[in-house]
Amino acid sequence: MWTAAALPARVYRAARKFPRRRAAACTQRRPLGTALHYGLESAIDFHFPAGAIIDCLLFKDSSAQAIAFDDISDHVGQPDRFIWVELKSPDTRTITRLGDELGLHALALEDAISTHQRSKLEEYDKHVFIATRTVQLWESRMELGETHLFVGSNYVIAIRHDNGAGYQRVTDRLQRRPNGIKAGTPYALYLVLDLIVDQFRPVIEGMQDRFQSLESLLMRGEKSGRDTLERLYAMKRDLTLLRDVAEPMQDITQDLIRLHPALSPKELKAYYRDIHDHAIRVSAAIDRLRMSTSDAMQFHLASLSLKQNESVQKLAGWGALLALPTVVFSLYGMNFEVMPELEWPWAYPALLLTTAVAVGMLYRRLKRRGWI
Known part of the structure; x- marks a missing residue:
């Protein structure tokens, strides 16, 4: 627990300007940059x-x-x-x-x-x-x-x-x-720009983890097609926005190196070139991830089209199997008087057997071709 003497004067000045808040409020989530200090009478939010x-x-x-x-x-x-x-x-x-x-x-x-x-x-x-x-x-x-x-x-x-x-x-x-x-x-300008460029690294790593999770879901087929496609599109949109944010850092560092020697003196040239190199690698990583996301979207659409074709094939195969006996039996459903086989004693069993054999042969052929 912090004692009163351990707190700097700046904290006390900030505390006098803002009302104290209930301790329960400190359990709420706050964005980065919000500092919470404990050990006083009640918790005080020192968010600037x-x-x-x-x-x-x-x-x-x-x-x-x-x-x-x-x-x-x-x-x-x-x-x-x-x-x-x-x-x-x-x-x-x-x-x-x-x-x-x-x-x-x-x-x-x-x-x-x-x-x-x-x-x-x-x-x-x-x-x-x-x-x-x-x-x-x-x-x-x-x-x-x-x-x-x-x-x-x-x-x-x-x-x-x-x-x-x-x-x-x-x-x-x-x-x-x-x-x-x-x-x-x-040196101060270098430190600021270096920190800004370094902040892209955890974001890109988070994007890579996000893509890998979507890719695994895509391969396993655990999510619906529309949901996966929407999440992939949202990720590509975020990557496009991230590229627009990161790409200008290359121009800024390059201008500092070439056009502003007073801000990038000889002893710091290597440091500024290092920032420029990091900015290039950040943009390249974002572009690779965007391409992977686009490829995943194309793969997903192709897989959906393939599944649709397979479904149509199966429907067509079963339709063909049903069509054969339907044609045969509908023929005998018509009211024709002159049909000699109607007088034969074995005509009905022979017709059923012939139809069953024809359907079986057709089923075997369609099964081999993967239509059913």
Whole structure:
């Protein structure tokens, strides 16, 4: 159990702003990014609201410290300092304050406010704006989000529009400084893009498991044809959407490597090429899975057509068996007077025997051909 002294001051400030909730409410499912802390009088939901400032850190002299949001402009442009800011679903007022602090372009601010942006990289006079789409797997469902990045000479602003776990891993690695890499704009941007690309891996693995389960059902024939086809189509639709999300990452990383040497310096070229390679492999894996899904749909439709043909063949075979005695017996059902065999004593048994032999021979022939 956590004691009061173990909780940071930021938690207490958040607790004072929001009402306490009943402990029973904490048993409900919550999306990723919702942190629940216990040990207080009652359970408190510390899920950040729209416009919340997750992190506002200043890196200087190999150390990191939290700074006020309004003090960002005091450190912009100083080469010995680096600013990292993470926002979650900020409102227009927060974005406006951010633009005033950093002198951001109005068009970039407009893009950062609105969601459903296409992935892109745009260069302005004082900064670069990058819009990326993110994905995560939550309870076997694919959830999409967006991350907008303002990248300047000594700052990176990450604006999230999702319910993900955030970029805590980025700040942790910035503070650890592995391989002696300086905490600055190029390295922070690399960490963010690397994390975004890495998030596709569990989603693709989940899609592969989903496809394998559908494929096994398809081979065993345990599901109805319509249900299996609908599930395959839904999976192909999700894969198409996933490809649209993942594919632009190749262009973004390639533009950074070729056109923005300040953001991808020589010591980080290999890291950015690694991201580009991962993005290519992600797109290739998605395309292979889409092709497999399309092949499974074609196989399923072909198997349904084959089953239908088999059913028609069986119906035709049994129809032929019934047609032969029907023709013979209907002939004797007509009211003809001149039918000599009617006077023969063995005519009726002979007719039955001949009909039975003919039907038996026809049955044997159809059975060999698999029609019945």
